[in-house]
Amino acid sequence: MKQDYRIGFGFDVHRFSRDRLLVLGGVVIPYEFGLDGHSDADVLLHAICDAMLGALALGDIGKHFPNTSQEFKNIDSKILLAKSNDLINGKGYIVNNIDSTLVLELPRLSPYISLMQNEIASVLKIEPDRISVKATTSERLGFTGRKEGIAAFATVLLTRKES
Numbered sequence: 001m002k003q004d005y006r007i008g009f010g011f012d013v014h015r016f017s018r019d020r021l022l023v024l025g026g027v028v029i030p031y032e033f034g035l036d037g038h039s040d041a042d043v044l045l046h047a048i049c050d051a052m053l054g055a056l057a058l059g060d061i062g063k064h065f066p067n068t069s070q071e072f073k074n075i076d077s078k079i080l081l082a083k084s085n086d087l088i089n090g091k092g093y094i095v096n097n098i099d100s101t102l103v104l105e106l107p108r109l110s111p112y113i114s115l116m117q118n119e120i121a122s123v124l125k126i127e128p129d130r131i132s133v134k135a136t137t138s139e140r141l142g143f144t145g146r147k148e149g150i151a152a153f154a155t156v157l158l159t160r161k162e163s
C-alpha cells in the first residue's frame with residue numbers, strides 16, 4: 001500500500017510578562033515571568049498547531065482560533081492542539097511524529113522535557129517517543145538572548161489514517 005506523508009513547519013514567539021504563568025508544552029514551569037498572549041501563550045503548542053495545520057495547507061492558528069474572539073481568551077492551548085488534531089483527523093491524517101525546539105536562556109527546561117512530551121502525546125493520543133522537544137539558548141544573542149521572550153520551532157510529519 002502506498003504511504004501518504006505530509007510535512008509541516010511552525011514558528012511562534014511570545015513576550016515575557018509579569019503576573020502570568022509560564023506554560024510550555026502544556027506544563028506549568030516555575031519561573032518569575034510568564035508569557036503574554038490572548039491564550040495561555042503556550043508558544044510551543046502554538047508552533048506545533050501551526051505545523052500540523054501547515055502540513056495540510058489549512059492556514060494557521062490565528063485563522064482557526066482568532067485572537068479577537070472571547071472564545072479563545074486565556075484558553076488552555078492543549079484545547080487548541082486537540083482542535084488542530086481534530087482538523088487534520090477530519091482530513092484523513094494523523095500525526096506520525098513531531099520535532100521541536102524552544103529557544104530561551106532561562107528557565108532551564110531539561111527537568112520538564114519528558115513531562116511536555118507526555119502532555120503532547122496524551123492530547124494527540126500517540127506514543128511519547130513520537131514527540132521530540134528540545135531546548136537551546138541563543139548564546140545571549142537577540143531577543144531571546146536578552147530574555148525578552150521565547151521562540152519555538154516545530155516540524156510535524158503527518159501520515160494518512162488507515163481505513
Ligand SMILES: Nc1ccn([C@@H]2O[C@H](COP(=O)(O)O)[C@@H](O)[C@H]2O)c(=O)n1
Pocket residue numbers: 104105106107108109110111135136137138139
Ligand atoms: N533554556 C534551556 C536552554 C538549554 N537547555 C539545555 O542545555 C543544553 C545546552 O544549551 P546551549 O544553548 O548551550 O546549546 C541544551 O542542549 C539543552 O539540553 C535547557 O535545558 N534549557
Ligand SMILES: C[C@@]1(CO)OP(=O)(O)OP(=O)(O)OC[C@H]1O
Pocket residue numbers: 012013036037038039040041042046061062063065066067072073074075
Ligand atoms: C492562540 C491565539 C488565540 O487565543 O492567541 P495568542 O495567545 O495571542 O497566540 P498567537 O501565537 O499570537 O496565536 C494566535 C491566537 O489566535
